[in-house]
Amino acid sequence: MIISEPKSLEQILASIEGENKVFLIGCTECATVCQVGGEPQVLEWKKTLEENGHEVTGHLIAEPGCHLLELKRQLRARQAEVDAADGFLIFSCGTGAQVAAQALAGKSVHPATNTVFLGSVQRFGQFAEFCSACGDCILDITKGICPVTRCAKGLLNGPCGGTSEDGKCEVDPETDCAWKLIYDQLSAEGALDRVKKMMEARDVRRKPGRRVLARGGTK
Ligand code: SF4
Numbered sequence: 572m573i574i575s576e577p578k579s580l581e582q583i584l585a586s587i588e589g590e591n592k593v594f595l596i597g598c599t600e601c602a603t604v605c606q607v608g609g610e611p612q613v614l615e616w617k618k619t620l621e622e623n624g625h626e627v628t629g630h631l632i633a634e635p636g637c638h639l640l641e642l643k644r645q646l647r648a649r650q651a652e653v654d655a656a657d658g659f660l661i662f663s664c665g666t667g668a669q670v671a672a673q674a675l676a677g678k679s680v681h682p683a684t685n686t687v688f689l690g691s692v693q694r695f696g697q698f699a700e701f702c703s704a705c706g707d708c709i710l711d712i713t714k715g716i717c718p719v720t721r722c723a724k725g726l727l728n729g730p731c732g733g734t735s736e737d738g739k740c741e742v743d744p745e746t747d748c749a750w751k752l753i754y755d756q757l758s759a760e761g762a763l764d765r766v767k768k769m770m771e772a773r774d775v776r777r778k779p780g781r782r783v784l785a786r787g788g789t790k
């Protein structure tokens with residue numbers, strides 16, 4: 572899931588300065604689970620924006636916000652509200668904001684959130700970053716614990732030597748050392764042999780600036 576957090580009211584008001592009429596777009600998926608772009612949050616922002624002198628011409632909780640053709644179709648159903656707006660605030664992830672900019676080409680589109688990481692839901696309202704989408708997954712070797720993301724130094728052959736006696740990371744004493752977790756898991760399974768072989772440096776070319784996944788592979 573893509574984890575986002577709301578921008579501040581000051582940031583949002585600054586982004587739509589001079590745009591009196593705005594249309595709001597949330598998303599039924601990650602942004603709803605993160606409670607940044609579901610119906611309750613978007614309606615709350617509508618009220619706040621109206622209190623601050625803006626007119627909200629309409630809102631849409633896109634199903635989902637990152638699907639270009641679906642978003643275009645859903646916006647067409649709100650054409651009058653869309654046409655009446657000077658600007659658009661997007662309460663989904665950065666991908667959703669860019670898809671909205673594509674769907675609303677030529678119009679003024681503003682992200683209303685900051686996208687922070689790919690995460691898991693640990694419990695309601697609590698998220699943890701577990702994957703950096705590196706494109707070269709090694710979880711089979713590390714028993715389902717990702718050192719690329721969860722080790723503060725991203726070490727492939729850890730630990731670094733700074734793990735505290737109670738198994739915490741030297742960079743962040745609140746966080747478990749990822750390599751301690753990996754060794755504990757391997758040890759419990761009698762599989763420590765797995766990490767006796769040095770892991771080679773990852774092929775960072777697997778993580779270019781922009782990837783497009785199409786049938787047949789990643790470009
Ligand atoms: S190794 Fe870690 S960052 Fe890379 S794909 Fe696997 S879980 Fe994600």
Ligand code: SF4
Nearest residue numbers: 722731740741748749
């Ligand atoms: S203490 Fe563990 S998690 Fe922290 S940087 Fe060192 S190896 Fe990585």
